[in-house]
Amino acid sequence: MASQDIIARSATTTVPPSVRNQQEVAKLIDTTKCIGCKACQVACSEWNELRDEVGHNHGTYDNPQDLSAETWTLMRFTEHETDAGNLEWLIRKDGCMHCAEPGCLAACPSPGAIIKHANGIVDFDQDHCIGCGYCITGCPFNIPRISQKDHKAYKCTLCSDRVEVGLEPACVKTCPTGAIVFGSKEDMKEHAAERIVDLKSRGFDNAGLYDPEGVGGTHVMYVLHHADTPKIYAGLPDAPTISPLVGLWKGISKPLGLLAMGAAVLAGFFHYVRIGPNRTEEDDHPAPPDTSVHVVDPAVHTFDPRGEDRP
């Protein structure tokens, strides 16, 4: 099993250790085998010691309604009507996709709060998290959640603590139908290919693997019966990428901005050195009034018939 070497680190502009060549892992979720039992949700909650608040029934099987800081994986149920008029019950286990190019990691301003391991796992280090929520802004899959208790971001860790010691993630271990499998990314792709051949032979012509290129591929992949329309699986993005807005916000614009600020300071300094300060010549120092001289303003003519004021 691949070791946990860190190969990418948030808010870090130098190259992290990347000499060792390690095997990438992946979790494969076969939506066509999933029965929606939610055992994976329970296993996740058990292993990670998470107890979300008991919510309310909103008229769907989704329970709880959404991911949260205490719910890192969630079955999303969709009742889909095919063109032929058949009802299909699509169930997708939602959670972090562990992108090869993680939007959360690109957006995070805190050094080391988000790390990517050599085996592909993207992990949050809550000790370094400052709670700004930039990871939410950066994520193309709407996964990270800020806890209202501690204002730290949380999401699926792909059970990095289990994987580190050679175990599979808790959800994989517990899945009763084998819909979730775990191994090297290559093996998982091979396994998926076999499943897709089988699905196509059973009439699912559009069956395929969801391993989106836009984020460099993911370390959580889906086998979908309708890989041509991922959207119908509770809004799984058709072609996820890091938003160009995030790319601009976190890309070259920032170093250029800093450069411009530095240049402005330097320009000021050298303007002072070359042109010099603009001083006012105080030529109108108010001289103390000289009482010995009688000031005569030629423009002012005074008429003093009696001449009483004359000296």
Place this chain on the structure above:
Amino acid sequence: MSNKTILRYTANQRTNHWLVAILFFMAGLSGLALFHPSMFWLTHLFGGGPWTRILHPFMGVLMFVLFLGLVLRFWRANFFIDNDWKWMRRIDRVLVNDEESVPPVGKYNAGQKLLFWTLLLCMLGLLFTGLVIWRAYFSAYFGITVIRWAMLLHALAGFVLILSIIIHIYAGLWIKGSVDAMLHGWVSRAWAKKHHALWYREITRDEPHPDVPERPITKKG
């Protein structure tokens, strides 16, 4: 006796200005800490990353409110007049301290007026985008695309603001007498005549003998 006989800024105006300046530095430094990884060390000034994240928006809102005070005090003096456009065309002469051919300006020159409106625009931009990305209280009310735009525009407005203030501070250091005007309030007649001739004319209009000062001029222009 000092020859600085004209009150350019009252004590209240000066206090307001420096409160905004202090908050600008606090909000600016904490903002730069999150602007780029190379500036993250600035979080240490505010008690670490989480404290920086907590304090920054409050400092920003306070800066905005105090800045509104400056706007209310100074907006009337910042409308552009004909001479301002002529002044701008002579900016090359202004920059080399050669003011012979530069037209006289009012209480503020075109550069100062431009700064005023740029700051107002940046402050408004920072406030509204800042509320959108204030995760603890407001982000939940906005969609992800709005938040992403707000993030980008917040950084842009902050950048323009900091750049403008760098120019503002340098202009103060360059034009001798300006910092004193904002620190103690008083300027000399020669300074007022040299840099703001129309303003000088206006505040001395009612004087019988404008060249023989008898008492300080505290009239607001």
